[in-house]
Amino acid sequence: MKTYQLEAVSGNARAATIETEHGEIKTPIFMPVGTRASVKSLWQEDLEELNAQIILGNTYHLYLRPGHELIEKMGGLHKWMTWKKPILTDSGGFQVFSLSDLNKVSEEGVKFQSHIDGSYHMLSPEKSMEIQKALGSDIVMIFDECPKLPATKERLRESMELTLRWAKRCKDYELKPHQSLFSIIQGGLHEDLRQECMERLMELDFPGYALGGLSVGEKNEEMVSFLNSFTPKMPENKPRYLMGVGKPLDILNGIRAGIDMFDCVLPTRNARNGQFLTTHGPLNIKKQRFIADSLPPDIECDCKVCRRYSRSYIRHLYNVGEYLAGQLVSFHNIYFYLKLVEKAREAIFKDKFDEYYKEFYKNYTSQRWK
Numbered sequence: 001m002k003t004y005q006l007e008a009v010s011g012n013a014r015a016a017t018i019e020t021e022h023g024e025i026k027t028p029i030f031m032p033v034g035t036r037a038s039v040k041s042l043w044q045e046d047l048e049e050l051n052a053q054i055i056l057g058n059t060y061h062l063y064l065r066p067g068h069e070l071i072e073k074m075g076g077l078h079k080w081m082t083w084k085k086p087i088l089t090d091s092g093g094f095q096v097f098s099l100s101d102l103n104k105v106s107e108e109g110v111k112f113q114s115h116i117d118g119s120y121h122m123l124s125p126e127k128s129m130e131i132q133k134a135l136g137s138d139i140v141m142i143f144d145e146c147p148k149l150p151a152t153k154e155r156l157r158e159s160m161e162l163t164l165r166w167a168k169r170c171k172d173y174e175l176k177p178h179q180s181l182f183s184i185i186q187g188g189l190h191e192d193l194r195q196e197c198m199e200r201l202m203e204l205d206f207p208g209y210a211l212g213g214l215s216v217g218e219k220n221e222e223m224v225s226f227l228n229s230f231t232p233k234m235p236e237n238k239p240r241y242l243m244g245v246g247k248p249l250d251i252l253n254g255i256r257a258g259i260d261m262f263d264c265v266l267p268t269r270n271a272r273n274g275q276f277l278t279t280h281g282p283l284n285i286k287k288q289r290f291i292a293d294s295l296p297p298d299i300e301c302d303c304k305v306c307r308r309y310s311r312s313y314i315r316h317l318y319n320v321g322e323y324l325a326g327q328l329v330s331f332h333n334i335y336f337y338l339k340l341v342e343k344a345r346e347a348i349f350k351d352k353f354d355e356y357y358k359e360f361y362k363n364y365t366s367q368r369w370k
Contacts, residue, residue, distance in 0.1 A: 001139060001180035001207050004239055010353035012232050012258040015345045018239055020086045020138040021178035022078065025053045027239070027260040028344055030251065030337040031088060033268070036061050037071075037081045040268045041323075041330040044083055050334055053085060054138075056263050059131050060092035060099070060123070064114055068134035076136030088263075089137035091128045091170075091184075094212075094244070097146040105145060107165070125166040129173035137179065141210065142170040144184045149217045156188045160197050171204050182208035182241060185234075189218055189226050195233065202235065209234055210241035211259075215250065223250075227257040234258070248277060248340060248364060255344050256357055262341075267333035272326045274318050277336045280368035285329065290315045303335040 002019040009015075018025040032039045032047065035058040039047060047055065057077055062068060074080040077087055096103055096112045103112040109124030128143035144163040147155055163186050170181060183206040187193030194211075201209065211231075214223050227242070231254075234240050241261040242254045251262050267277060274286040278298035285297065296306040297314065305328045317325035340360070347356035 001239075004207075004237065006237065008349045008351075010348040010351045011256065012228075013255050013344070013348050013353040014240075014258055014260060015348040016239070016260060018260075020180075022084060022086045022138055023053070025086055025261075026345060028251075028255045028341045028348075029053055029261055030341050031056050031261060031263040032334050032337075033058075033263055033265045034081075035265070036065070037077060039330075039334070041271065041327045042268075042334065044081065046331055047083075047334075050331070050338055052334065052338065055083065055085070055087055057087055057089045057135060057137060058092070058095065059089050059128055059135070060095035062089075062135060063092065063123075063131050064116055064121075068131040072134035072136070076134075078136060086138040087135075088139040089132045089135055089141065090243075091132070091141040091143040092123055093128070093144050094146050096123055097148070105162075107162075109143070109166075110145075125169040126173055129170055129175065133173075133175050133179065136176060139208065140175060140179050140181045142167045142181060142183050142206075144186060144212060146213065149188070149213075151188065153188070153190055153193070156186070156190060156193060160186045160193055164197065164200055167201060167206075168204060171206070180207045182206060182210050182239070184210045184212040184243070186213050188213060189222055191226065191230055194230055198234065206238070208239040208241060210243050212243045214242065215245045220250070224253045224257075227254055227259070231257040231259055248337070249361065251337070251340060252344070252357055252360060255341070256353070267337050268330045271329035271333050274315075274325070274329065275333075276329055277333050278369070279363050280366050281364050283369040285311060285315050286318050287315075297329075297332060298336070301332065301336065303332050305329075305332040305335075 004018050006016045016027045031054050032052050034055045071080050096110050099115045103110050109122055111122050125143040132140040143166050145159045147159040167183055183201040185198045187197050239260050242259045246264050276283040276297045279300040290311040293311040298306050347353045
């Protein structure tokens with residue numbers, strides 16, 4: 001990351017430009033998730049057409065298959081997957097804790113068992129940095145511990161302290177010149193722990209700060225309340241990233257609190273189950289009532305899917321198991337997310353974000369498709 005330029009505010013909502021070696025990122029921004037070097041169901045040409053500005057890769061999955069050495073040999077993740085714009089890679093920590101039933105945490109790192117073949121591996125802060133350096137992503141995430149929830153405050157403090165020690169080791173690892181290392185603030189819903197964690201990370205002077213460990217079981221209103229209270233305290237002149245969140249209204253609430261960057265698998269995961277995310281809320285295209293419906297999936301959307309295809313036709317594709325069904329809904333859902341943040345950015349520049357928020361919220365919760 002070369003620079004972060006804050007350009008406009010509307011309440012706590014922010015619009016900025018992040019400059020990287022592989023191009024600019026206009027925030028607030030949603031980042032499609034390409035776990036295994038592919039955003040599910042979509043071509044890179046689709047992502048370019050959608051004007052996705054940055055995508056994610058997953059350290060854990062790419063380490064296990066095909067291996068970071070191979071990707072580096074092939075010229076790095078950008079060249080290998082023919083993606084010219086920015087890439088963010090996560091550290092693998094979340095997957096180690098969520099996908100491996102057998103893992104052992106120590107000061108060194110995490111010994112875990114592969115969900116693919118049962119083989120054992122050690123992922124340490126240094127190993128995570130080695131993998132992400134080989135991948136060549138623009139934004140690298142520190143290796144942090146993700147404790148299972150619910151957890152006591154004492155357990156969360158222990159986890160926070162370990163994450164801070166690991167953060168220092170990540171910071172001491174030399175990455176490629178174009179790579180920027182973002183830290184992750186932990187501490188559950190305990191604002192005092194989060195504050196302490198953030199202040200100690202700020203002493204290490206990271207170029208960006210992320211919030212991890214949210215949307216993992218707590219009530220939605222608890223997360224929103226925490227974001228509204230804590231986010232404005234985060235460094236004003238650095239990117240703010242909310243990891244793994246989430247639903248359209250979660251993103252809108254995050255922007256309202258002052259978050260810049262978001263990612264989530266939801267738009268493509270839900271697409272594979274036949275759920276369109278629309279102006280008036282989720283629409284399950286597989287429902288019987290759409291069998292002879294000639295309307296587009298979202299009557300207020302101008303994406304190429306909604307301009308051309310009917311609910312009836314897409315429902316048929318799901319019923320007969322055609323792969324095109326998931327492709328069409330994935331394209332629309334990513335378009336929907338990118339339009340959400342694009343319009344939020346426009347509203348921030350006009351200092352009318354609150355009006356945009358209220359209109360979007362009213363429409364999305366109208367339950368028109370229930």
